[in-house]
Amino acid sequence: xxxxxxxxxxxxxxxxxxxxxxxxxxxxxxxxxxxxxxxxxxxxxxxxxxxxxxxxxxxxxxxxxxxxxxxx
Numbered sequence: 001x002x003x004x005x006x007x008x009x010x011x012x013x014x015x016x017x018x019x020x021x022x023x024x025x026x027x028x029x030x031x032x033x034x035x036x037x038x039x040x041x042x043x044x045x046x047x048x049x050x051x052x053x054x055x056x057x058x059x060x061x062x063x064x065x066x067x068x069x070x071x072x
Contacts, residue, residue, distance in 0.1 A: 009045075012035070012037065012041075012045060013045050013048065013049060015035060016031065016035060016042075016045055016046070016049065016055075017049065017054060017055070017068065019031065019034055019035065020055065020066060020067060020068045021068050024067065024068075025058070025065035025066060025067040026065060026066060027063070027064070027065055027066070028042060028043075028046070028066070031046075031066065046066060053069055054068065054069050055067070055068060055069060056068075056069050
């Protein structure tokens, strides 16, 4: 995260969560385009959000979607 503070990363990840909540689910390509972030950055953010239990991945590797996790 050279050059970025934790606040910037948190804002970017919140924007990702907001986009998923608004749409219900999106593929990685669509998320990358909507958020204007590099593919590797998106992969890191999605991995962190999945590990935190905030995002789930559904479907095949090629056509699958990321969705917000259901909070219970």
